[in-house]
Amino acid sequence: MAKIAYILLCHKNPDAIIAQAGQLTAAGDCMSIHFDARANPADYRRIRTELAGNPNVTFARKRVKCGWGEWSLVRASLNAIEAAVEAFPLATHFYMLSGDCMAIKTAQYVHRFLDENDKDFIESHDFFESNWIKTGLKKDRLIYRHFFNERNNPWWFYTSYNLQKRFGMARETPHDIQVMIGSQWWCLRRRTIERILEFTRARRDVMLFFLTTWIPDETFFQTLVRHLIPEREIENRTLTFLMFSDYGMPVTFYNDHYDMLLAQDFLFARKISPEALKLKERLGQLYAAEGIEFRVSNEGRNLYTFLTGRGRVGRRFAKRFWEAESTLGPRRELLLVVCKKWHVAKRLVDQIRRETDVPAVEYLFNEESAGLPDLGGIEKTLGKRTRHRRALVRMLFEHFETERLVLCLDPADLDLMQDLCSDRATTRLLEIECQYSDDYLVGHARRVGLAGEHTPTGTLDALLPTIRNDLAHEAERIRDADFSHYWLLRETAPWSENTEKIAEFLSVSEEQAARVMSIDYLFSD
Template sequence: MAIVAYLLLCHRDPETIVALAGRLTAAGDLVAVHLDRRAPDADFAAIRAGLAGNASVVFARRVRCGWGDWSLVQATLNAARAALAAFPQATHLYLLSGDCLPIKSAVRLRADLDDSGSDHIESVDFFRSGWIRTGLKDERLIYRHLFNERRQRRLFYASMAVQKALGLRRAPPADLQVMIGSQWWCLRRSTVEAILTFLARRSDVVRFFRTSWIPDETFFQTLVRHLVPTTEIRSRAPTFLMFTDYGMPVTFYNDHYDLLVAQEGYFARKISVEAVQLRARLAAVYASADRGPAASGGGPEIHRFLTGRGRIGQRFGGRAWERGAGLGQGRQLMLVTCKKWHVARRLVERVRQATGLASADFAFDDETVDLPDLGGIERSRAKRSRHRRAFLRLVYESLGTDRLILCLDPADLEIMADFQADGATVRILEIVCPFSQADLLGHARRVGLLSDASPPGVAARVLPALAQDLERETARLRAAGFPALFRLTPGQKLSEAALVLAQFLAIPYDTARGIADTATLFDD
């Protein structure tokens, strides 16, 4: 009988991870957990505590994960090595995310694995299959990607442009046919061991994929096809997932139970953390001694039909900005407003380090701000601003949080008022920064009022008017009557600043004091 060791790639939600690992091991399976190194240490401690004493769980060496880069493959390899070392009885390794839940019973999965004698991994030709619908294709492989497109967008595309201009194309290792497919798979133990043995003697393959883009969709897919006979590969992902028209994974809720259990996969991704009823029903499915009914499938076709109706004016479901005008009941939004953006960013970074609080930076002011993939609405400042509450609601959902900190320019009084009118809990922190003549001159140049070639007389007329504008922005903010407006100034005592931050962030005073005690906070 097949014995499955699940490799859980997790990023957040300790309670969800503990619950999932507990359900899997209660059914007799094994689990290797990899938690993103970017997650707070407190989350990792909570997971370890929640699974303490469970001999069927092992923890993999953590790495900092970034969407689209090698770190996701490295995290998977670390989890696989941990599972192989800890569980000699495991016959199969099944890669899952923390957002997955079973849609078939463990009995059904094990019987199918025994019957198939195959590896379950989607693996189709990279260049001829048409698997990639939009975005970069050949460029994923033929250029070296040293920067992350999400976090270092300008450097990512600049590096690729330089390589293209200089003709620095490269070819994949000559003996490999590059394949592509879903990141999620279930492989036999012998296959994973063969991959690790192959990598030990083929450093060139590691080097190639380490600098490719989105290697989690090509690395295992290519090596399995290279090492395993075609007759022993079922080229279909064992985990069911769907994508929206905007390229976002569909999230499933309580009313999707019948759709999910009818699909051909053994697990489904992504299940909403709020779908408590769905989670309970799927847990019962996995623990059932019954193999369950035959799968009917049709999920992607039904989804394409319903979403396709939007193109002819007969949409089945509302768009993000039509599903509700609010950020979401019970959510907290903390607005940091400061004319010196670098000061606001410095404070928010200290808050993030100390509390793990998620941030959307200057999303409504900075065109190039780094944001999660939200299906396209995040790609320009105009799109974010057009339906700003809906945009932020998507940010909350994507980051899996109910607490978010956002930076705004003091000129964004209308945006502050809009969020203040929402049903969420909104607090505002004004960081007061003095502006010297040099500061005013630099600001005038940044906003295009002056240039290095401007005559001195122009600056003499512009700078006083600019200083008055800044004073009026501050006066309008304080006259707006916001009920939860806090103020941080360079001259405040440490104890006063700590109290302001504790109230604004709703965090313990000692934590706030550590944040306030940042000597360089107001530096230019």
């Protein structure tokens, strides 16, 4: 069975470190600790004293002063790894942790997972080709030598960097190494760790190269694992659940995140708030528990993005430059059916096709498989359709050889509605207002990735009011836009009233409108 040696890099909060070591080793696993040499010496002495009687805990023989972005973090990791390899000969896996990490599964689950997946788990993407780095230095992290810490000595850091650029002192990466980049929170098998240590002793040139790269903890292990281990034995992911805000800051978890964390397809989570004492207590007890079944829904990242985005939803109202001179045609008429319940809109437009012979396309800006004809490639992806929306719709008019066309849109697509309604063609908009049961909202949350099949009931109960308000907000924005040709079809309205709205929207007789509205299951879920 898997036996894990946790590699813990830490620099503060001795109480939390002592508790973390006790919790993780109680289930038979091990821990090697590197405590930053810059930190309070009294804290380090206390940790050593408290854990002295625990045979499953060891310490890096040499402590280094660590700085963010420096080689010192890699050196500290290697020192702790070397101590773990020597102290724990039966350890099968080595798992990198920080003091802010905690297990979100039981030891039983973790061991079974590693037994069933004989792979190294490390995120590693091509340094130069991937888009992993979002801001700041990219290739210059590698091709120039960085001797100073950007945060502690910014003047020296940038003076050295700019002088190297001025005098053309760029260097090549090691000729036989493909530099990779990814999260520093990995889990590697023993044979992989041993090969890495052998490599560090044999390849002084590579070690010297990484010694002066910037933020090497995101590249060193990621590169060596890919260099030493066959790709089929590597899972390109981290087993530690972590998220970053849209400002690039790590998301912190608190007491009320317990159920959500357990539902994620990860073994650990980072970062747990120091103030989340109840969460720490519950997670600490969890690791040693047995017989617990986890229902993984894995909606965490989508859910976070959705909830935090409600307060600052940005929309584009200006025309794109390639659309400025384009038009659908002044004599054409575009009929937009807007409904959040897609099946309701599809039933209605199917009736419109049947009773009026007006061609219709369903949710072409939302569904990849919208049944579009071959239009020379512009229809291939949602991105292309949205970027060239007017050109696409104009081509549909021409393909169907019609002056009238029905399209389905989602209420969230207000920018599309405004763009199309501003065209020289006549654009008419029919909004369908539906009732949303809790069951429907749960299904909607699952369809869009805000929840999974096993999302806890408590999480769903807390989420449903937000989703309901969000749908109401979408409808309000459409009505606030004050479109000149606008009709509202309501599920709660009398059949005769809705039939009258259909007649006006389609410019057809009352008899034709009645036939369009003849399906008694139009609003059924």
